[in-house]
Amino acid sequence: MKYLCLLLVALFCYTGSHAQTDPNRTVKTKVADLLAQLPAQDATSYNKVMSELLSTGEEGLLQIMALYKEPQQGDNTLIEYAVTGMSRYVKDEQQRKQFVYALLKAFRQTSSKEGQFYLITTLRLVGDEECVKPLIPCLQDERLADVTARTFVTINTNNARAAILDAMKTATGNPLLSVVKAAGDMKISAAETKLLEYVAQNENPVLKQAASDALAQLGTIASLKVLQKEAAAEKYVYDNQWTATEPYLLLLNRLVKEGNKDAVKQAASLNKSCNADNQIHVKSATLRMLVEQKGEAGMALLVKALKSKSRNYRMAALDEANVSFGDKAEALLLTQLNKANDPAKVDLLSYFGTRKDEKAVSQIIPLAQSANKEVAAAAIKALGLIGGADACKALATQFASEDDVILKATEAAFRSFKGNIGETLLAGMDNYSPKGANIAIALLGDRATVAAGEKVFSLLESSDAAKSAAAFDALKGVSQQKDLAKLFPLLNKQTDATRVSAVRNAILTGMATMDKQAKETLLMNEIKNAPAARKTDYYFLLGEVGSTNAQILDELFTLLKSGNDADKKNAVSILKVRTDHSAVISRSLTVANEQKELKALLLPVITTHLSAGTIDAEVAHGYIRRAFELADDNAVKNQLLTLSSNVKSLPSLLFTAQYLDNKDLQQTACVTVMNIALANPKFNSKEVVAALNKVLEVIEGGDSRYFKEAIRKHLSTLAPVEPFKLSAEEQKEGFKVLFDGTNMDSWTGNTAGYICEDGAIVCHPGAGGGGNLYTKEEYGNFNYRFEFMLTPGANNGLGIRTPLEGDAAYVGMELQILDNESPIYATLQPYQYHGSVYGIIPSKRGFLKPVGEWNTQEVIANGNHITVILNGTVIVDGDIAKATKNGTPDHREHPGLFNKKGHIAFLGHGSLVKFKNIRVKSLK
Amino acid sequence: MKTTRRGFMKAAGAIGLFSIVPRNVLGGNGIIPPSDQLTKGIIGVGGMGRGHYDYAGTRLVAVCDVDAKHLSDGVAAAKDKIKGFTDFRELIALPEVDIVHIATPPHWHGLMAVEAAKSGKDIWCEKPMTRTIGEGKRVMEAVKQYGNMFRLNTWFRFADTFYGMGTTVEPIKKLVDSGLLGWPLTVTIGKHTGFDWKFYWVGNTGLPVMPVPAELNYDMWLGPAPFKPYSAHRVHQTFRGYWDYDAGGLGDMGQHYIDPVQYFLGKDNTSPVKVEIDAPQQHPDAVGTWRKITYTYEDGCKIILDGAGTITDVPYIAGPKGNLYPGFRSDIPDLQRKLAAFPDPIKQNTDFVESVRTREKFALNEINGFRSATIVNMGAIALQLHRDLQFDPVTLRFIGDEDANKLIDQPMRGPWTI
Incomplete structure (x- = not known):
């Protein structure tokens, strides 16, 4: 807060040789006290300080602004907090007026140009008519014209408008540009003549553009004629550095909206003539102008637009229909659907889908059979978006097709189709092509259509390999508790890995509504019937249902130690799903230490469980340290260091900090050290500070700049430890x-x-x-x-x-x-x-x-x-x-x-x- | 008359040569020959811009920057020979540019997007969409008028693992739509639900005045922003700390974090009606930190931005019937199985190249992008005024607070206009 000290010194020096009894001294002290509380840290203190600052009136404000310095010579931070704060706080009209007059007085008294700029910015927010006269001269000032003009735009009283109009005659250079722009923003119609002069000249293209832009806001038909000429010369394309086309179009739009007949004629002619590909956007713009001006009669124009060869244009027309005419356009456009050529059909289908127009369904359905793939796909998509029973049935019939495009579109439509699709899909199954049937089965499974259970089970033994594969895959969606009696024997029969997995998932679904104990009991019972090859699947299921059975854990480690490769793999994946994190980790660490060749398999198990994050910090750090000692490759080491990030203890930080010099582990170590330190401002020892400084030195990467800011700020807030001192x-x-x-x-x-x-x-x-x-x-x-x-x-x-x-x-x-x-x-x-x-x-x-x-x-x-x-x-x-x-x-x-x-x-x-x-x- | 390559593609869309059927439906190896690729020009290649040289199906042909060093580095970094400009209007006017990519600081976004719209080009804009709500309205108008395709460059509503959730936003949308959580919902975005508000993007006050570096055209860098004496911290990597150009961490991360929430709450066509803040007083020039910002919708849904990181033990989404926590954990038993019965969210248009061809709006466009940017900008206004505000989502004005409305349309420095 060094600027505070300087400011306060300045304030007190200002009292100079005044006597103790000087009434001003009270205001000065009050102001100094209040400034010392800025920036306010919450709403209550903000409101209090601002209210009190405002109550110091003109005197207080003048004292504050008297201290404003050019940015090269001093720091105005507190002044800005105070004055802008007041301007945003000021409440009633009387207070506002008083404050504004004080600002204006300060404005007159300040010799700092930046101070004046700052005050005018503030006046834009609180000022009104009373600001206009005093600020008029600023419209000529290189530095102040812009902010003054913007202020007048906001104030927008008659005098403000007159002042801008006046200034247009006398301002030059950049101030003139600001004034011209203001005239446009305020739509000062009397400025038109002068602005047209500026458009007519070519020596100053910046001014020409500014004047054109302003005329777009305020011009009459007179301006329209001039701008039209200029735009036509450019062929209505954004081609040059300075363009007349946009101001022309903006003005045209305004005048068309007002119903000006000339403007409407021009718009229509432009719409007709702009057909080049770099003019299509102009064609679209004029279409929209005309349509909106005509109201409902404009819909006919939209219909005509559908005949265009340009997709951009057709879609612009349909967007206009959607946005401006809503339901009314739907009926009209529906009559066009069958008449349209294929590309236009595609666009119309997109429109009906977006609008979810149910009335269109009956006409769309036949289009799903179109020979043109685009049209068919678009129709299918539209039916999916619109929804409803008819659409659903129609979509289901598409599964009779063999065509990949059709099938893919149909599948996508069903995936997001609202409501119950299962019955319909099931009903049509016999008519589907083989490919279609498989997709339908997958959908039935994914949408958990239990009614399809019987059908799916019946297909498991199908001679068609793809069909039976689809059926197995769908099992997990359609199985219920009553199917478990079938599912366990089914599992026991399987040898193929994919099928095993599918039936396992089905069993999990079947058990889903049972409580944890019941699931475990059932599985422990069923495992007795399992063939040797399937035992591990039961271990897996037990793990999935959250069983922490210690015996099974033993079996898993036995498998791991003495089984074949497949057994080892199985054991590892099951160990990963168990929920007894600590037990698995500590067992794994022990075994990996005893049998180093199992390290590679067990480290991933350990890291998986460490990620579960429910382990006590002291214990977790111990695990991480021991795993680190085992790890050979940097990938695992980096993983462990990343996991250390969640163990927000000091040992974890210091352990990680050891690796800040190791090029292969450095970046991970940086992030972890940073995360732990920043979460614990109480870690303020020499070692922690040294570690953070090291991070500042070596951290790299996209976010590193902002991380460094974070660390620097953190270091500056660390409370130094009070060292113990002898009595x-x-x-x-x-x-x-x-x-x-x-x-x-x-x-x-x-x-x-x-x-x-x-x-x-x-x-x-x-x-x-x-x-x-x-x-x-x-x-x-x-x-x-x-x-x-x-x-x-x-x-x-x-x-x-x-x-x-x-x-x-x-x-x-x-x-x-x-x-x-x-x-x-x-x-x-x-x-x-x-x-x-x-x-x-x-x-x-x-x-x-x-x-x-x-x-x-x-x-x-x-x-x-x-x-x-x-x-x-x-x-x-x-x-x-x-x-x-x-x-x-x-x-x-x-x-x-x-x-x-x-x-x-x-x-x-x-x-x-x-x-x-x-x-x-x-x-x- | 210059016939652009793009024009040829558009005309050919009618029949024959060049089909409009999306690539992913046609199958094939997905590799697009250069002649079929859309071209782009990037404005602003000092930081973000340079990360966007590659996007499947597009080819870079031009870059623009107001810093001569960034420009030459940017040109050099391109694989092929490309053109370099210092005036963005020349880039926009280039016939061979199909897509204009705006990667400048936010105070330029609105103006450049409108310029690009006027030229008939399609637009790719960095977030936040615009610095003010007024500019956002103008962008929507212009894009509607000229029929351009517009995409905003935040993507979490349709791609990538979403911060602490461990999944994309899609299953979250499915869950919300299913009604299993109930309604209305409260979403908390903060440290304990997986989101970092990047408060290190704060500005400095009392900036020392420095000479403008020879390679920088400061006047063009500022553009529509008020002229303030040059200081290095205002520009390049640290512009986020200044209200004139951006809105700190809220501006940087706001749309990334909030847009997906707007999507899954189904609020793409409306805005919150109330914004409440808890923060220290903000400096008029330098953006500071804040503790909490709460947005409330008409129907009671809330979005809480936890800047201080003090809201612990809270679900990411809290609903009357159930809660969702980071890692897609929930207190609803057997959630995955229950969810399966519901439809997937409607597939969004997530390939901008496709959008450009089919003229169907991109997943995150000028309309829903405007809405999530408005949430960010409402917060910025409330912070600067240091008070809670009420907003009308239809008229897009604040209720009973003219000071706030003065911050919706902030007149630009002449001669720049939008």
Whole structure:
């Protein structure tokens, strides 16, 4: 908002040396306050601010406009929001007048040309008669003439019109063009004479054109004669850079509408003479003029037009009939249908179809049998559009034909035919040609005509291969629940893949009205009767009805592992349709890891299920990561990175960001990183910002420009993390910050699984490969302070004096971090609960905050003395030597218990836990 | 008299040589010999225009651009030798151009479409159809008068997978027509139903004044738009951010997203009667963002544009009897089977080359295209005035709001006229 500051400074400077008691100061302050609220963010505040701005009256407006600068010298944004805002808000006549007078005064006072331009633009919206006189001089001004003329056009009072007329005598150059145009827009008939002068000259073709265009709006028969000459010279074609034909035609149209006899005569003559192919549009235009002028009598002209050789012309005439005469033309045109030649018949049929004219049906029906294919096809199309029982029957008879054109048209007509076509189609079946019959069967299936069930079943065994194929295909449309008894045995009999698929679909249709449990039960029963070759079809059906039967899942994986190629393929397609997404994915990942040769088959299964999108984000990310490790080719990797886009978590973003430098995966990675980041403004860490900047660098493609804008805007809105700062006391004591919320610089180890997110270190179970997070430095005796938040059942640990490898509880020391209250930990040993030196010294329990809240903890390790203070209460205060005098309480070896120094760590990776505000002080 | 190739084709349409039966009915390998191809000229080859050089059955013969560099790049990018122009009227006048393709920023669309209509050419226009409602009316008039074929270049109502739905619009139309969802319907278009409003097309205020680059004819680039001092952000890739030329993300994506909705709601011949907005105040020159725009039709159907992306958990189409979600999921059990019993939507004319031959209107033409552009433009007007508005779909005027009506017809900079 830098322009706001400059403006406000300017406003306050303006007060100069005025005394404190200057009444103007109140207005200035008010204006400054109001401008500071712009642009208004919603309707309420807009209305309030505009109303108050308007109430500052002339004084306020003048102050605002006094600050307007030429665009090279300053930013007028706030002024424009204020003034245009007011102009659009202003309500009653009194307020409007007051506002307009203020604008006019500002206009007089402003020395900025652009400011004047801006004010006139504003006046166009709110001004009226009162603006005319003050703005007249602007009609001569190079910069302002255009906007002033347009304003006068909008105002359109007598004085405005007079001013334009006047200006035509004195303006020159571009201002003259604007004035001429305004005269036309306002239809100032008194301008005709002057305009004709401009048309007569040829030195200035731009002016000639502008004047012609204006005459088209306001001219009388005098202009018509002049323009006609010019247009005739062009042969009524849009041929030159400047054309007279259009203004002539526009004017002709106007005058014909008024009933001017000369105009009508000209239009008729033009209509007759314009027959060249580049004049047909003129012929059409004049036809329409004449027809509309004549009213119903004009319909005769349309009939005549049907005899033309030009399709463009005939169709224009029919469009006119449709648009201007509606039902009235239908009867007349119907009488022409049989008389017309074939091309005209085609056009008429199109017309009747568009109009859905039922009365035409009886005449159209015989045309469907025309020897001329175009006509027949057009007739069939029309019948389809018109609809009705007669049309339906007539169309059905077309299936007797062998001709592909006819059959295709008939099929299309039936597909969108409204109403019940099944009965009619079925009734005529015996008369259809073989090709026709097959199409009819397909239609019966597609329109789910259950009445055709018996017929379709009877055709399954037809000796005609095409017919039986059509019948099988139609099964899925016509089957009902009662047919299931036939369908299962039918399935069991089939060996051909297409037929198997057809019967399967039919079974699904047959079961459609049953509830899920009943479907599953039925299938589990029927599978017992299935031959070995068809068992997988039942697995498929079970998958389709949403069965998540675990046994079947096992069978599928057995098939996959040990079956032949066909079995493997089947297993894969069935695995894809199952709905137990997580189970299928995790099984697939395991199997693919064990038997790498099955990778290629299983990765598509995994990606299909990942797309289902109902899996928890942490879990999904874990799956994606594991699948990625398996993937060999870039196509799959890109697919997985795209799927990551739906997992809008930070681990998912950071994982994807790793590939921003990989040329083969880069673009997908860019889009995913962007999508995740932009959906989560809370992801504001260093790593996220770096990733977004990388995307800006490397993203390419059609939308990349606008994506970059989006990312830049997003980056500018990211709230920077407030870094954790030591208290004055801790600073004095010499504490060092290990984690301030903004970076992981002091840490090493599993930095993929422990990430900096929203000001905390978050352990994400699904992210990274596993392992602990360690401080880079080692510490001997120290005071370590931090905060942590648990999730239900959380289990983590604070390792101290530990090396970078190995189980810290034994090669160093672990202070347990645990959700004590979780029922799964009800029966642990005392030295296993939160805060305990694990296996060595038990902690006091009952001092953790509820899961989801932040706890503070302090750990003091001084030689063998270990103290743990949780939320202000000492829960461990013991000596590890004393505690192990008689052996370790957990009877395990703790070789690292007495290490003098080591790293501090967060241990384990199974739960989502958060840490923040971590600092440490070394003790002597 | 120049006999155009096209004229020959039209005359021959009567009998013999050249049949009007559509290619797809005749069969064959679908390859059209060059002599039978329609030709086109593209106006505006800086961005979108260059993506349209190929369209089955057409051959590029000319391009036009007001930026000399774009023009030379555009000419060079063509496979064959083509003509280059800086004045679009010369391109339109070329006898060998059958189809004029308008790929300029929106403030030129209306004017150029009318010019092309006047010349008798057929027209292919980029979306949004026109920048103002008034220009749209004029385009409809001109096309009707001269009998041209007009197509608008958004296609989702008849082709391509429709954003988050995973299907084309056809099954959606079938579902709506079947009545299984009930009536009236509410459609929500936003992030959670699969649509991105591209708010990054916002304009900048306080634009620095810059010298006009030597290769750009700024006066012609502006055309009918008001003259404002040149600044690079106004032109070429970022013009969408300025009300004088377009309407931001609403203008860019509006017709793509809204036209199919208009189609499947069966509202191709009417307009909403109310538009309500929730947005920050708009700057008079630079387009900003908005949170929500709601359109309501007379019969209660609603189209909600969710710009802020805050409307979650909502179906794409909500009806009293059932809902449709992205991915064509529904809460109507056994939907696919129930739908099968209903007719498919009427096949639309989706091949412009066919439209040009048969003179039957293209699927998305000047009339239904005008209506979906009007929805976009109503929203733009409401945003600029910062208030809700009521509209009369028959007179095409706002009710009780003269300020809004002043934005329907915005007089063009002289000498440009439409």
